Amino acid sequence: xxxxxxxxxxxxxxxxxxxxxxxxxxxxxxxxxxxxxxxxxxxxxxxxxxxxxxxxxxxxxxxxxxxxxxxxxxxxxxxxxxxxxxxxxxxxxxxxxxxxxxxxxxxxxxxxxxxxxxxxxxxxxxxxxxxxxxxxxxxxxxxxxxxxxxxxxxxxxxxxxxxxxxxxxxxxxxxxxxxxxxxxxxxxxxxxxxxxxxxxxxxxxxxxxxxxxxxxxxxxxxxxxxxxxxxxxxxxxxxxxxxxxxxxxxxxxxxxxxxxxxxxxxxxxxxxxxxxxxxxxxxxxxxxxxxxxxxxxxxxxxxxxxxxxxxxxxxxxxxxxxxxxxxxxxxxxxxxxxxxxxxxxxxxxxxxxxxxxxxxxxxxxxxxxxxxxxxxxxxxxxxxxxxxxxxxxxxxxxxxxxxxxxxxxxxxxxxxxxxxxxxxxxxxxxxxxxxxxxxxxxxxxxxxxxxxxxxxxxxxxxxxxxxxxxxxxxxxxxxxxxxxxxxxxxxxxxxxxxxxxxxxxxxxxxxxxxxxxxxxxxxxxxxxxxxxxxxxxxxxxxxxxxxxxxxxxxxxxxxxxxxxxxxxxxxxxxxxxxxxxxxxxxxxxxxxxxxxxxxxxxxxxxxxxxxxxxxxxxxxxxxxxxxxxxxxxxxxxxxxxxxxxxxxxxxxxxxxxxxxxxxxxxxxxxxxxxxxxxxxxxxxxxxxxxxxxxxxxxxxxxxxxxxxxxxxxxxxxxxxxxxxxxxxxxxxxxxxxxxxxxxxxxxxxxxxxxxxxxxxxxxxxxxxxxxxxxxxxxxxxxxxxxxxxxxxxxxxxxxxxxxxxxxxxxxxxxxxxxxxxxxxxxxxxxxxxxxxxxxxxxxxxxxxxxxxxxxxxxxxxxxxxxxxxxxxxxxxxxxxxxxxxxxxxxxxxxxxxxxxxxxxxxxxxxxxxxxxxxxxxxxxxxxxxxxxxxxxxxxxxxxxxxxxxxxxxxxxxxxxxxx
Numbered sequence: 010x011x012x013x014x015x016x017x018x019x020x021x022x023x024x025x026x027x028x029x030x031x032x033x034x035x036x037x038x039x040x041x042x043x044x045x046x047x048x049x050x051x052x053x054x055x056x057x058x059x060x061x062x063x064x065x066x067x068x069x070x071x072x073x074x075x076x077x078x079x080x081x082x083x084x085x086x087x088x089x090x091x092x093x094x095x096x097x098x099x100x101x102x103x104x105x106x107x108x109x110x111x112x113x114x115x116x117x118x119x120x121x122x123x124x125x126x127x128x129x130x131x132x133x134x135x136x137x138x139x140x141x142x143x144x145x146x147x148x149x150x151x152x153x154x155x156x157x158x159x160x161x162x163x164x165x166x167x168x169x170x171x172x173x174x175x176x177x178x179x180x181x182x183x184x185x186x187x188x189x190x191x192x193x194x195x196x197x198x199x200x201x202x203x204x205x206x207x208x209x210x211x212x213x214x215x216x217x218x219x220x221x222x223x224x225x226x227x228x229x230x231x232x233x234x235x236x237x238x239x240x241x242x243x244x245x246x247x248x249x250x251x252x253x254x255x256x257x258x259x260x261x262x263x264x265x266x267x268x269x270x271x272x273x274x275x276x277x278x279x280x281x282x283x284x285x286x287x288x289x290x291x292x293x294x295x296x297x298x299x300x301x302x303x304x305x306x307x308x309x310x311x312x313x314x315x316x317x318x319x320x321x322x323x324x325x326x327x328x329x330x331x332x333x334x335x336x337x338x339x340x341x342x343x344x345x346x347x348x349x350x351x352x353x354x355x356x357x358x359x360x361x362x363x364x365x366x367x368x369x370x371x372x373x374x375x376x377x378x379x380x381x382x383x384x385x386x387x388x389x390x391x392x393x394x395x396x397x398x399x400x401x402x403x404x405x406x407x408x409x410x411x412x413x414x415x416x417x418x419x420x421x422x423x424x425x426x427x428x429x430x431x432x433x434x435x436x437x438x439x440x441x442x443x444x445x446x447x448x449x450x451x452x453x454x455x456x457x458x459x460x461x462x463x464x465x466x467x468x469x470x471x472x473x474x475x476x477x478x479x480x481x482x483x484x485x486x487x488x489x490x491x492x493x494x495x496x497x498x499x500x501x502x503x504x505x506x507x508x509x510x511x512x513x514x515x516x517x518x519x520x521x522x523x524x525x526x527x528x529x530x531x532x533x534x535x536x537x538x539x540x541x542x543x544x545x546x547x548x549x550x551x552x553x554x555x556x557x558x559x560x561x562x563x564x565x566x567x568x569x570x571x572x573x574x575x576x577x578x579x580x581x582x583x584x585x586x587x588x589x590x591x592x593x594x595x596x597x598x599x600x601x602x603x604x605x606x607x608x609x610x611x612x613x614x615x616x617x618x619x620x621x622x623x624x625x626x627x628x629x630x631x632x633x634x635x636x637x638x639x640x641x642x643x644x645x646x647x648x649x650x651x652x653x654x655x656x657x658x659x660x661x662x663x664x665x666x667x668x669x670x671x672x673x674x675x676x677x678x679x680x681x682x683x684x685x686x687x688x689x690x691x692x693x694x695x696x697x698x699x700x701x702x703x704x705x706x707x708x709x710x711x712x713x714x715x716x717x718x719x720x721x722x723x724x725x726x727x728x729x730x731x732x733x734x735x736x737x738x739x740x741x742x743x744x745x746x747x748x749x750x751x752x753x754x755x756x757x758x759x760x761x762x763x764x765x766x767x768x769x770x771x772x773x774x775x776x777x778x779x780x781x782x783x784x785x786x787x788x789x790x791x792x793x794x795x796x797x798x799x800x801x802x803x804x805x806x807x808x809x810x811x812x813x814x815x816x817x818x819x820x821x822x823x824x825x826x827x828x829x830x831x832x833x834x835x836x837x838x839x840x841x842x843x844x845x846x847x848x849x850x851x852x853x854x855x856x857x858x859x860x861x862x863x864x865x866x867x868x869x870x871x872x873x874x875x876x877x878x879x880x881x882x883x884x885x886x887x888x889x890x891x892x893x894x895x896x897x898x899x900x901x902x903x904x905x906x907x908x909x910x911x912x913x914x915x916x917x918x919x920x921x922x923x924x925x926x927x928x929x930x931x932x933x934x935x936x937x938x939x940x941x942x943x944x945x946x947x948x949x950x951x952x953x954x955x956x957x958x959x960x961x962x963x964x965x966x967x968x969x970x971x972x
Contacts (some may be wrong), residue, residue, distance in 0.1 A: 087134055089155045093162030094127045094722050095141055099524075102592070103127060103197065104166065107143035123190075125197030127722045129779055141166060161722070191277055192783055199666060199676040199715050201283035201727055201771045201787065203227075203824070207302070210272045211935075212881060212891045212923055221272055222297070225280055226787075226824050227846035229875050229897040234266040238280060238294030239789065239820060240848045240871035240900075244735045244765075244797065245293025250510055250534075251300060251471060254289050256575045256602055258506045258536040266506065268451070268477060276302045282789070283715055283771040284731035286662040286680035287583070287596065290711045292733035293767055293791075301473060304407035304457055305396045313392035313969040315935075320943070321961030322420040323387055328380040328446030328482035330501050339416060341450030341478020347503050347541035349570050349609070350374060358694040359611065359644040364637065371613070371642035374568055378546050378627035379499055380446065380482035388417040390967070405461040412454045419447045423958030427490060428950045430908050435951045441487035441498075448480040465518040476507040486550070495550035497557055499627075502543040509535045524587050531580035540571040540608075546627055559623040559630060561615040563645070566631070571608035571650070577601065594678075595663040602657070604739065608650035609694055613640040644694060651692035654739045658684045664713075677714040683707070688739050703742045703760050709734055723778065729771040737762040737797060741810045756799075757809045765812070768792040778827065787822040796852055798869065799904070813852050816868060820848035840881035847874050866901070866911060873898040888926030888934075895919045902948055910951040917944050935967040 095107040103126020110119045113135060122128045134155045139162070142148040146166040153160065191206040203226045210221045222228050222236050229237045238246050248255045248265040257265050281288065281296040288296055318324075337344040352373035353359060359370055396409035427439030452475070459469030483500040512532040519525040547565035548557040559566065583596035613631060615623060617639030622630060631640060664678025688703040713731035720726070743758035768791065775785035793816035799809075824844040830837025850868040867873070878894040896918045903912035920941040927933050940962050948956040 087157055088131050089134055089157060090129065090131050090159045091155070091162055092127070092129045092159070092722050093164065094125075095122050095143065096126055096163065096165045097146070098165035098167045102524075104143050104146070105193075107141065107146075107166075110140040110142075112138045112140065123193035123196070123780065125193055127193075127196070129723065163722070191279075192777060192781060194279075195783075196723075196725065196775070196777050199717065200281050200285050201715075201729055201773050202279055202281045204277055204279035206277050207272070207275055210275070211925070212879075212889065221275075222267060222278060222280075224877055224879075224893070224895070225278075226785075226822050226844040226877070227282075227820070227848070227875055228280060229872050229900075230267070231870060234268040235264040236267060236297055237870060237872070238297070239282070239791075239846065240818065240850060240873075240875075241294030241868065242870045244738065247289055247291045247296045249289075249296060249298045250473070251512055251514075252298070252530070253510075253512060253532045253534070254291075254600060255508070255510070255534060256536050256577050256604070258508065258538040258573065258575065266477075270299060270453075270475065276300045282787075283727070283729035284711075284713045284733050284769060285676070285715065286664045286678040286711065286713050287594065288680075289658075290660070290680055290682040290709060290734055291736060292731070292769075293735050293765075301455055301457070301471070302394075302409060302411060304398060304409035304459065306398045306407075308397040309395065309971070311392070311394040311969060311971045313390070313967060315390035315965060315967035317388040317390075317417070317963055317965035319419065319961045319963045321422070321959060322385045322418060325385055325420055326382045327385040327418060327420040328444055328484060329383045329448065330480055330482050330503070331377045331381050332375065332501075332503070338478075338480070339450060340414070340452055341416075341476060341505065343478075343503065343505065343539070343541055346375065349542075353609075356693075358646065358696070359642060360696065367642055368637035371636040371640070372633040374611070374642070375542060375544075376628055376631050376633075377501065378544055378631070380484055380501065385418045385420055385446075388415070388965075390415045392969075401460075406459070408456075408458040410454075410456050413452070415451045417449050419449070421445045421447075421958050421960070423956060424954075425485070425487075426953060426955045428909060428953050428955060429490070435910075435953055437953050438490040439488060441485045441489070441496075443483060443485035446482045450478045452476045466516070468513070468515045471510075471512045471514070473510045474508070476505065479504045479506075492549065492560070495552055496560070497548040497550055499546045500544065503541045505537070505539045505541070507535075507537045520586070524585070524592075526585045527582065528585075529580070529582040531578075533578040534576070536573075536575045536577075538571075538573040540569065543567075543569040545569075556624050558620070559615065561623075563612070566613040566640075567610060567645075568612070569608065569610045571606070573604070573606045575602060575604045577603075590668055592666040593663070594665075596661070598658070598660045600658045602655065604652075604654045604656075606650075606652050606654075607692070609644065609646045609692075610650065611642055611644050614643050615639065616641045645696060646692055646694040648691050648695040649743070650695070652688060652690040652739065652743065654686070654688040656684065656686050656739075658682060672720055673716075673718050675714065675716055677712075679710055679712040682709050682711060682734075684736065686736070686739070686742070688743055690743055701743065701760075705742070707734075707736065707764055709764075709766075723776060725773070725775045727771065727773040727775070729769070731769045733767050733769060735765045735767070735797070737764065737810070741797065759810045762797060762810060763795040763812050765796050766794040768794075778831075782827045783824065784827070785822070785824040787824075789818075789820055789822075791818040793817065793852070796868075798852060816850065816852035818848060818850040818868065818871070820846060822846045838883045840879070840883075842879035842881075843877065845874065845876045849873060866904075869901050869904065872900045888924055891923045893921040893923070895921075903950070905950070912948055912950040912955060915947045915949055917946055918942050919944075931971050933969045933971075935965075935969070937963075937965045937967075939963040939965070 093109075095104045095109065096102065097104055103122070105122060105126060107122040107126065108119060109122065109128055109130075110117065111130070111132060118130070118132075120128055120130055132155060134157060136152065136154045138150060138152050140148065140150050141164050143166065146168055149164055149166055153162065191204045195202055195204060205221055205225055209224070222230055227239045229240070231237055231242055235242055236246055243264050246264060255265050259266065277300045279298045279300070281298060284292045332338075332346050335344050350370070350373040352370045359367060390413070392411075392413045394409070394411040396407070398405060398407040400406070422444050423442075425439065425441040425443060426437050429436050429438045454474045456472045457469065459467060461467045481500070481502045481504075483498070485498040487495065489496045510532070511534075512530055514530045515528065517527045519527055545564055545567045547560040547562070549560050550557045577600060579598065579600035581596060581598035583594060585592065585594045587593070613636075617635075619639065622635060622639045636642070660680055660682040662678060662680040664676060666674060666676045668674045684707045686703065686705050690701060711732055711734065714729065716728040718726040741758050741762060742760050770790045771787065772789070773785060773787040775783060777783050795812040796816040797810055798813045822844065826840070826842045828837050829839040829841065848871065850871045852866060852868050875897045876895070879891060881889065881891040883889050896916050899913040899915050901911050902914050905911040921937065921939045922941065923935065923937040925933060925935045940960055943959060943962050945957050945959050947954050
């Protein structure tokens with residue numbers, strides 16, 4: 010809410026909202042007034058309903074031999090660029106959305122400043138009266154004369170005196186969803202950062218935050234949902250939602266899966282690459298800050314529907330689970346059929362029981378093991394949004410409610426291989442062909458509401474819920490050297506992941522003259538992951554006899570349930586004020602989290618003496634008649650299948666921003682952070698395993714300094730240094746074994762792990778040529794002290810965690826976003842965007858890891874380069890067209906041991922096309938084609954490909970209705 014004392018300023022601000030910001034490539038001629046352009050509006054029809062090309066007056070007679078006059082050639086008019094800033098004379102802070110009005114006789118142009126108070130405009134030479142105005146500040150006027158040289162125009166405005174009586178209320182806000190707003194925030198920021206706005210996301214085929222993040226400089230995405238910043242993933246990336254650190258719903262990794270965040274619910278995503286003390290101290294590759302959509306300033310309703318298809322899935326026979334039936338399954342929720350059967354006791358293990366009772370429990374388990382074939386139908390997406398800002402009881406109230414549903418099916422066929430080493434070198438051992446079908450449904454909802462209690466006090470409440478259900482069916486067959494036979498493998502799994510997040514936020518201006526501002530927040534987050542009745546089955550195959558036999562071994566004939574709950578809550582307060590030339594910010598935070606993981610596993614052990622029953626199909630083999638007589642149910646739950654853990658973090662920080670010179674500012678400070686980690690494992694149902702307890706306290710002081718030199722209002726040179734940390738995860742500390750069912754190996758924790766500390770250094774040059782153009786070049790270096798690495802524990806490829814001796818990462822980034830209007834004004838509708846990051850990392854594991862093939866290698870999951878390119882064109886009557894390209898360099902997915910080389914995921918070149926067109930004022934059509942090159946995804950271990958598949962080309966069609 011703003012207040013001003015001049016009605017002319019109100020009119021100027023309304024004009025700024027109506028006409029928008031002038032584009033640098035479209036100077037305003039002196040001989041005509043400006044008017045709002047409507048490129049998509051058809052021309053008015055001529056009078057009397059005549060055709061558009063019909064003459065309206067009688068033609069003029071011309072002598073037959075009269076020469077035809079050629080039109081005189083016109084030279085392009087000269088232009089001059091005016092750049093400047095509007096600054097609060099008391100605080101020396103740029104004023105956002107300030108009105109700047111250029112006036113000549115018969116000609117007037119009004120623009121608004123960016124979020125940091127700067128503006129840029131291109132005008133024709135001449136004399137102008139310039140008016141600067143913004144709410145709560147005194148208006149300023151001056152006359153300037155423009156020639157052929159660029160002009161810098163920086164103005165300091167004084168606040169309106171407190172005795173001023175007349176006030177006019179204006180309700181307005183800057184739309185932070187726009188690309189220009191994101192760039193304005195980035196230009197004014199104290200840290201090195203990059204971001205992507207919802208406007209940019211709308212030009213891509215991306216459906217969730219994970220897809221959208223791969224467009225950002227030096228960002229890659231692992232497994233389609235885990236983000237890697239500057240080649241670092243997992244423990245080195247923290248995710249903030251509206252400023253709050255999110256817990257991960259994954260039991261074995263720190264990373265937050267970004268497919269939980271549909272793009273329709275997002276406003277901006279920012280990657281902070283240099284540390285600031287107001288951020289959590291857990292900072293390695295960077296911090297991903299996700300901001301959700303806020304309420305609009307006027308009434309808005311939007312409905313959307315979309316459908317998509319894939320060349321390797323849609324219309325083909327896909328693998329599905331017979332349990333996946335009904336409307337709840339379509340939405341990604343279990344309908345109860347996969348829940349732990351009621352016959353299984355909750356107060357004791359299924360062990361040493363009466364044989365009859367054990368038989369009844371075994372018969373109660375679902376007897377579906379084999380995936381079914383089903384024709385894959387097109388995918389579906391639905392979105393809805395409503396929001397407004399209005400007056401209730403004299404108070405300004407804003408609200409936004411948004412919801413979405415997406416259901417998709419992916420079918421994938423590929424090949425796995427095993428690798429061994431002999432005197433002759435590498436040889437292929439295992440060879441398996443596989444088919445995987447994944448039915449995935451995402452449901453999301455967001456509610457945001459706020460109220461201005463007074464002109465200095467506002468409170469907002471935010472709530473978000475996101476749920477992803479994945480129903481996966483797998484079949485594999487081929488030769489397995491360890492079993493010395495061909496095998497058939499099947500797996501059915503259903504996993505639900507959910508995030509519920511609520512936050513209350515307040516902002517209060519306590520002292521206007523000193524800009525004393527208090528911000529506070531309280532939050533509660535709950536994440537969950539339920540793995541419901543994963544069923545694994547293995548058969549040995551006799552190719553000569555044409556038969557197969559049930560393999561009676563761990564991991565075969567098994568049912569597995571696992572439930573994870575992570576609840577976190579806390580709050581904090583921040584105080585901002587000025588002391589002389591310094592802007593001080595200090596604050597405190599307490600964040601408490603509690604995690605509980607529980608699992609139970611059962612398998613059918615063959616106890617009969619008839620071998621023919623082991624040759625039956627699974628549903629017949631495990632029929633009720635054979636339970637008890639041929640197969641006996643046993644519970645194999647281990648102590649490590651369950652654990653309880655806590656992580657409590659308490660922090661305080663202080664930082665100061667000092668403008669040493671109008672063009673040079675220093676932002677420095679420190680954060681003090683104390684964390685306590687507790688973990689105990691154990692299960693009442695366990696048959697064996699180690700029960701243990703882990704307790705540790707860490708106290709850290711984390712300093713940071715950011716330097717910003719701005720030789721011009723549109724240019725920054727940044728330098729930064731910080732000292733940060735990454736803590737071990739719960740399971741990395743626990744000294745017990747747990748089984749990794751994806752990699753088929755045991756992994757054990759290490760309670761002696763040290764916290765990793767990191768020295769970070771950044772250098773960046775950035776030039777913001779206009780409101781939506783940027784050119785930037787960066788260099789960075791990171792030195793890791795005691796980095797934690799997953800390493801081989803024995804020759805069976807089992808793994809554990811150790812602190813390596815040292816590690817480092819060095820790299821550079823180049824980014825450009827511009828239009829071809831810089832070459833010729835006729836090309837201004839063509840947009841170009843490109844960024845490339847080149848990185849090199851090394852970790853020294855030391856002589857303790859002699860089992861590993863390489864004691865010095867790149868960091869796990871780190872890519873040597875990331876490249877993005879975007880070409881866009883806006884045709885006034887046809888629509889918006891965008892071509893996007895992405896590729897990342899090869900990265901380690903598995904560390905080699907005993908002379909075997911490391912496994913690398915090879916680069917995949919991806920090309921996407923998106924077209925959008927307004928069919929009418931309230932209806933917009935969007936068409937996209939993703940992964941047009943359809944390159945094979947390959948993992949190579951030396952010269953042998955150990956996994957490969959083709960993801961297919963996807964096509965999507967969407968329709969948005971805004972009544």
